[in-house]
Amino acid sequence: MGFNQSSFMKQKFEPRMAKVDVPALAAWFGKDDELVWEVRGQTASELARANEASNSQKSLTSIIEAIGSNAAQISELKKTLGISRDEVPADIIKRLNQLSTCSINPEIDHTTGVKLAETFPVEFYIISNKITELTGLGMEVAIKKPKGSGKT
Numbered sequence: 598m599g600f601n602q603s604s605f606m607k608q609k610f611e612p613r614m615a616k617v618d619v620p621a622l623a624a625w626f627g628k629d630d631e632l633v634w635e636v637r638g639q640t641a642s643e644l645a646r647a648n649e650a651s652n653s654q655k656s657l658t659s660i661i662e663a664i665g666s667n668a669a670q671i672s673e674l675k676k677t678l679g680i681s682r683d684e685v686p687a688d689i690i691k692r693l694n695q696l697s698t699c700s701i702n703p704e705i706d707h708t709t710g711v712k713l714a715e716t717f718p719v720e721f722y723i724i725s726n727k728i729t730e731l732t733g734l735g736m737e738v739a740i741k742k743p744k745g746s747g748k749t
Contacts, residue, residue, distance in 0.1 A: 609739035612637040613731045614701060617724050621717055634724050635702040638731030639695065647694040689714060692725035699728045 616633040623632050639647065696710040705713070714721040 609741075610736035611739045612640075613734050613737050614638075615727055615731055617727050619720050619724070621720055634700065634720075636699050636724060636728050636731065637701055638734065638736065639699055639728065643695075643698050644732060647691045647698070650690045650694040692721065695725050695728045696721070699731075700724075 614635060614637045616631075616635050618632060619634045620632050622634075626632055693707060693710045693714060696713070697705055697707045710721075
């Protein structure tokens with residue numbers, strides 16, 4: 598029979614999601630909050646952007662150095678843009694992009710991701726590994742919710 602393209606094209610999908618336990622971050626959760634970080638898998642476009650993020654940072658660093666008039670100004674521009682070091686490994690840049698794009702709860706920005714990576718590197722890797730795992734599994738088939746039986 599082979600791949601049923603027609604059925605595939607009609608199917609609705611939703612992002613695959615997961616909760617990651619983060620007990621080491623308990624100090625930044627509410628007293629009664631579940632100590633989890635909720636993430637989702639990436640789309641192909643998001644994955645490509647994450648893979649290309651390190652090249653973009655290298656280009657941005659070159660531009661900053663070209664327009665900066667002195668070392669202090671260059672350093673301040675980099676700090677403002679979240680580029681704290683000249684040689685951030687490409688893997689870290691990719692994971693930071695994944696984290697800021699695919700964190701559902703809490704939603705975070707790039708700067709928060711950088712601080713998480715620098716202060717809690719194990720949790721940073723566990724969370725970004727889960728995003729990679731979910732991405733590899735693909736999206737889930739959307740479950741149709743049954744319609745009500747009447748007006749009530």
